[in-house]
Structure formats: C-alpha cells, structure tokens
C-alpha cells in the first residue's frame with residue numbers, strides 16, 4: 001500500500017528537511033519537494049530531476065540545436081526520416097545497492113529485475129529501443145543504501161560500480177534520500193563534464209511488485225530513462241513556450257498526479273494535458289506513451305551526446321562513444337536551411 005519510507009515519521013522528516021533547506025536559502029529544488037506542485041498528496045517526489053531555470057535551459061538547447069543541424073546535414077534526417085525508427089539496442093548495467101539481504105533492505109529478486117526490464121522494453125517499443133541487460137551487480141552496503149543525489153557517498157558508489165561508456169545505461173537501485181523520492185537521472189549533455197555521474201537512480205521498491213504503490217509497476221525507470229535519453233518533463237516551463245522543447249506534447253501547467261483524465265491546464269495549448277505521457281508524474285498505471293516528437297528528440301540527443309546511432313545513419317547500434325560531434329556551438333542562430341552548409345563544413 002505505501003512506501004516503507006512513508007510512515008508518519010517519514011512525512012515529518014520530509015517536511016522538516018524541506019523547510020530546513022528552504023530557510024537556509026539554498027537548494028531551491030529540494031525545498032520545492034514540500035511544494036505540492038512537485039509532490040503528490042503524500043509527499044512523494046516523483047522525480048528529482050530539477051526544473052531547470054529558463055535562461056540556462058535556452059543556452060543548453062541552443063547548443064543542442066546547433067549539433068542537431070550537423071546531424072541532419074550529414075544524414076538528411078528530419079522528423080520523418082527512416083533512421084528515427086531504426087531499431088537500436090542499448091547495453092544496460094544494473095546495480096542493486098542493499099542495506100541487507102532482505103526484500104525490505106533492498107535486495108530485489110531476479111524475477112523483479114526481469115519484470116522491470118520487460119516493462120522498460122515494452123515502454124520503449126515506440127522508440128524502437130531495446131535495452132539489453134549485460135550485468136547485474138549486487139552490493140550490500142548500508143552506507144550506500146540511502147542514496148542522496150550529489151552526496152559524497154553517491155559519487156563514491158557510482159565511481160566504484162559504473163560500467164561501460166557514454167552509450168551504456170547504468171541503473172542504480174537503492175532507497176532514496178529524501179524519503180519519498182522515486183528516482184533521478186542525468187541528461188545526455190552532462191556526460192562530457194561528469195562521465196562517472198552518468199546514469200539513473202531508482203527507488204528499489206518502484207520495481208514491479210515492490211512496495212511503492214501506486215508507483216510500483218516499473219514506470220519510474222521508464223520515466224528516468226526518458227531523462228537519460230534527453231527528454232524533459234511534459235510540464236517543463238508550465239504553459240509558456242518553449243515548454244519541454246517537443247512540439248507534439250501539449251503544454252501543461254503542472255504535473256498530472258494520479259491520473260487527471262481530461263484535464264486541460266493551459267488555456268492556449270492545443271489539446272488536453274499529456275497525462276498519459278511517461279514524462280508526466282501520474283500513477284504508474286496512468287503512464288503509457290511517448291509522442292513521435294519525443295522519439296525524434298531522444299534519438300537526436302543520444303546520437304549527439306552519446307554517439308548512439310542506428311546503422312542507417314552512420315552508426316553501429318550502441319557502440320558509439322559520444323565522440324562524433326565535438327563541434328563548437330554558436331555558429332547557427334536562426335535560419336536552419338541557410339546555415340546547414342556552413343555548419344557542416346565547420347564541424348564534420
């Protein structure tokens with residue numbers, strides 16, 4: 001029924017943590033955990049990926065756009081190009097961090113792992129991406145079990161466990177701190193600055209059959225992997241442009257906790273809120289889709305930053321290393337067609 005971490009005591013702990021951070025004036029994103037905009041009614045934090053400030057976001061997106069032009073110039077790609085739908089396979093390494101060898105201590109079963117991978121691969125069929133589990137490591141270590149984003153212990157854990165390169169997905173399962181946090185992820189562009197940090201961290205009890213109802217059908221991993229592939233929340237930026245930088249996800253004022261069927265939270269957006277989108281915050285049984293625009297964005301993001309490309313556009317599945325496009329941003333500004341050749345010459 002509820003998370004082990006959601007006893008009334010944990011509620012209090014979460015509230016205290018949030019207000020402490022709030023009054024100390026830093027860590028606004030953590031403080032926002034107390035704001036019901038980002039938590040559900042029981043103080044569950046669906047995801048720890050921050051709502052990035054718009055100026056910073058625009059800068060990063062400008063860089064992405066520049067690289068994207070290069071990618072398109074090289075391969076004649078557009079949102080309907082066939083490479084977008086080519087099958088891709090991505091290697092995955094799963095790291096189970098546990099406090100002890102019991103189920104409540106984080107030692108998830110092999111069956112749960114298998115069920116989780118099945119959910120993940122079903123959810124990514126729209127993108128034609130298949131995640132292949134290459135290795136599972138199991139570490140019983142209480143001081144690592146309560147994984148806290150940006151902590152020294154988290155960095156140490158990733159440093160000793162991470163496997164593969166920029167094109168490989170590393171997933172860490174543990175009990176997240178603050179209590180109630182379900183998961184968080186790095187973005188593709190982060191890998192250049194901090195390759196060891198790259199990966200996804202997910203609450204162990206969010207796996208299928210875990211205790212984190214209604215978040216125990218494995219959609220937390222699907223959602224976090226969406227960030228790992230470069231997608232933002234559907235409610236990123238609220239009702240204002242450019243939102244989540246995907247054209248076919250209607251703007252949304254706030255997360256769709258539960259499953260608010262038929263909601264339309266932005267007056268001027270076309271269509272209803274995308275509450276069934278994996279990048280929203282609904283209950284697991286409410287989340288069921290990515291849009292074609294998200295598929296294109298994710299494919300571009302991982303081609304550019306992770307070197308993951310299908311054979312049809314010059315890559316070889318998951319063997320990339322994020323090295324192909326190291327060009328400087330800033331040459332391209334507004335007119336995409338006219339700038340193509342110039343950019344191509346400069347960067348390829």
Ligand SMILES: *[C@@H]1O[C@H](CO)[C@@H](O)[C@H](O)[C@H]1NC(C)=O
Pocket residue numbers: 078079080
């Ligand atoms: C892509 O395909 C859709 C649906 O088939 C079509 O409406 C759209 O115009 C196409 N876009 C481009 C750029 O060809």
Ligand SMILES: *[C@@H]1O[C@H](CO)[C@@H](O)[C@H](O)[C@H]1NC(C)=O
Pocket residue numbers: 099100101102104105106
């Ligand atoms: C295992 O760890 C969990 C989480 O820390 C704890 O609640 C439980 O009491 C522990 N069980 C044993 C047998 O040590």
Ligand SMILES: *[C@@H]1O[C@H](CO)[C@@H](O)[C@H](O)[C@H]1NC(C)=O
Pocket residue numbers: 134135136137
């Ligand atoms: C899995 O990872 C462990 C720890 O790094 C390593 O010892 C083992 O050889 C790996 N197994 C496979 C099949 O790669």
Ligand SMILES: [Zn+2]
Pocket residue numbers: 046047048049223224227233
């Ligand atoms: Zn998220």
